[in-house]
Amino acid sequence: VWESVRHYVYTKAIEEVHGVKCLILDEETSRTVALVCSHTQILNAQVYSVERLDSMSKKRMGRVRAVCIIRPTSINIRRLAQELSAPKYEEYNIFFTNTIAEHLLKDLAEADVSQVVCQVQEIFMDFYPLSPTLFTLNEPCCAELEAPSWNQALFTRLSEGLISVLLALRRSPLIVFQRSSPIAEKLAFDIEERIATGNRSSDLDLFQFSAGRQGTCMLLIMDRRDDAAVPLLMPWTYAAMVHELLGIRDNRVDMARVPPPGQDEAVLSVHDDELYRRCEHTLFGELGPAVTAAVNDLQKMTGAPGGGRLQSVKDIQRFMNSFPDVRRQQGTVAKHVAITCELGRQVESRQL
The missing domain is CATH 3.90.830.10 (Sec1/Munc18 (SM) protein, domain 3a)
Known part of the structure; x- marks a missing residue:
């Protein structure tokens, strides 16, 4: 997973945009990028500066191109739309870390009155790659998924994160879950539905990879509460x-x-x-x-x-x-x- 995310960040996003660039990240992608690229490597790719979407400077950079790597959340779209309404950069290359809802994409298009958006792509890195074989979503506690304190936002984050991992690895999985756990079962069926519907987007072929790379992995969903011995x-x-x-x-x-x-x-x-x-x-x-x-x-x-x-x-x-x-x-x-x-x-x- 680490190599996949590094390819998306360094090769597909940063290096493909030529000239002097500013890298714009949100709170989560700033940590994800730091896991796969050092500050020196980013500077060597002609990145003039790195800014956070929630605290961008007001200074106009007419000759600099913006590379935005952000999560496709409503708050990020709102902040980016505000930036596009009074653009500071020559052009904006936008890379979302997961599939983006059509209504959010429409909001972004309506905000681009100056027509400075050069491209919009989906790159699947909506997780934190710690090593080649280990990733996390940095959600330390899932207690809020218990009734009656059901947290739909947390559940959606878990589901979207796993979908992003599967797309980054280009795998359409066989899903196995612990039937005695209602949470594991609900998560398994939600992921199955997202795979069938292109992660609830208009791209129904999102998981249609080449024949040799389909069904080559198993997604095993277990409930830690029923497996207390393994951590010991x-x-x-x-x-x-x-x-x-x-x-x-x-x-x-x-x-x-x-x-x-x-x-x-x-x-x-x-x-x-x-x-x-x-x-x-x-x-x-x-x-x-x-x-x-x-x-x-x-x-x-x-x-x-x-x-x-x-x-x-x-x-x-x-x-x-x-x-x-x-x-x-x-x-x-x-x-x-x-x-x-x-x-x-x-x-x-x-x-x-």
């Missing part, structure tokens, strides 16, 4: 302990209580962190030797010939060529040392 089976792996004891959201670990003071957060991503990629599912008892080995490797990288002295021009050149890698590795190792030490401290203090 593997609580001692690195990723699970970070999630449980420190807290992690969008691959960012809360480091506010981790010494030394002054750290706000640390990024744990399998795409940018080789040590985390190798140790993500490593048991905590085996994590110490892996971190120790990383520290030893770093010492070898920073060690210079001749007992730490640079004795020749070649030594200096070799050291300077490796310096960026050394600095990056230093930050990575220091991060994991701090996290593992804090995990060990909490295990001891809580007597886990």
